[in-house]
Amino acid sequence: MAWSLTADMLPDLARGAAVLGTGGGGDPYVGRLLVREAMRESGPITILDPDDLADDALVIPTAQMGAPTVCFEKLPHGTEPVSALRALERRLGRRADATMPIECGGINSMIPLLVGARTGLPVVDADGMGRAFPELQMETFAVYGVPGSPMAVAGERGETVVIDTGTDNAAMEWHARGVTIRLGGVAHIAEYAMSGAQVQRTAVPRTLTLALTVGRAIREAREQHADPFDRLADVLADTLYGHLRVLFRGKITDVERRTEQGFARGRAAAASFDGEHGLEIQFQNENLVALVDGEMRCVVPDLICVLDAETAEPITTEHLRYGQRVVVIGISTPALMRTPAALATFGPAAFGLAHDFRPVELIA
Structure with missing residues (x-):
């Protein structure tokens, strides 16, 4: 069942995502601020249960890529993930029906929400890592047969690069890492475009809900001593x-x-x-x-x-x-x-x- 994410939920979601990020995934604080500002114009974001996806829906996950130490110092402009999404849509010749996290941990729990707020797309309550991992081939999507490419990489000055390595997800990671380094150590990406049926088969379900629940539990425990x-x-x-x-x-x-x-x-x-x-x-x-x-x-x-x-x-x-x-x-x-x-x-x-x-x- 779909539900609405409101701005007052973002602190709990960010806290829970930082737990699930296992130390990485990028600090969600900056991402939370970007989403909050976007939501002032867009209002609530629709979070879509994976079971509610049509089998032929096109879902394009979006994310930030780079070393957390760089991401901590090099703040995003805020337009990069939508640029990556649009570049991949042009390559595929089709508009996305939804976006989704590639990982539920850290800032990458927030980037698809930013895309959802900027574009009106729903965000699927699932991801491909169930936590955070450092490399793009480290996805349950890849494990269970979804190729990551073609993928799009976007920089803060409007640069976009499309990478297509076929079914070789490790090669995709290698090329995308090199592009990201040359963009200053941080970039935004759209990858693992897939159908709704593939999401249901390969994704870790309801991890945005999990992050929200984890963050809320910590806050409420403190409030209740x-x-x-x-x-x-x-x-x-x-x-x-x-x-x-x-x-x-x-x-x-x-x-x-x-x-x-x-x-x-x-x-x-x-x-x-x-x-x-x-x-x-x-x-x-x-x-x-x-x-x-x-x-x-x-x-x-x-x-x-x-x-x-x-x-x-x-x-x-x-x-x-x-x-x-x-x-x-x-x-x-x-x-x-x-x-x-x-x-x-x-x-x-x-x-x-x-x-x-x-x-x-x-x-x-």
Whole structure:
């Protein structure tokens, strides 16, 4: 069933999206401001349940691409994602019936909303990652047979580039990353154009609703002086993300962060409040693996989220700082993200990690 997203819902949605972004996906704050301004002219945005899509509807997902460290400093003009959408429509010879997130985490929960507000298109309540991943081929769309190209890339000065690599989604990522670097490290894209039937078959459903629910749960727990981490676990228990585990509580003691090849890569270390245990998180835009005293406690594609110890506000990788008091949680991913084909695309080996995937709920 379709529902209307109003401007007063955006803070909760952005908070929840930052949790689901697992440290990456870009800070949704700027995206929230862009959407809010667009909604002052357009009014509410229609959010469309994937089950309500016509089989032959054309859905074109839209997103921002680039290293979060660059996105944090290089603000978008606001017209880029619509430019990418229009460029891809021209290539396809058909107008889109809806847009959709490629990932539900971070700023990319907001970019399709901006497109919806600017164009009047409905936004499908689903995405292709169920979280955030750093590379374009790391999509459930790709896992289950939808090619990402042709895709369109748009820059802040009106530049558009169309990339067509056929069914080779990894090559599409490679070319698009190079274009994005040459556009200053951040660009906006339209890709994985697909039918409504393909959305229903390949997407992670109702993740905008999930982000809104997660963000609201954290806020309401604080307002009611309840434990936000317990509230978050209770909320997730009734979703496709059924398990939440607290992995670590402590203070950030070190952050190594560098921007290379279009990604933010690095590690963060923390010490437990009693000083007896240590945590290390490795990230490539998003948090990939959490080690406690050298032992793996959670690994991609399960979610590793760093939250403020007092407020449960999510902390993205570009905002990690020495001295922050944090709670690190692991959240299980939906079943369609744990199949052998899915793990081959965005499991530990896809990132060169020397760890086998083990569900977070099963790690002792």
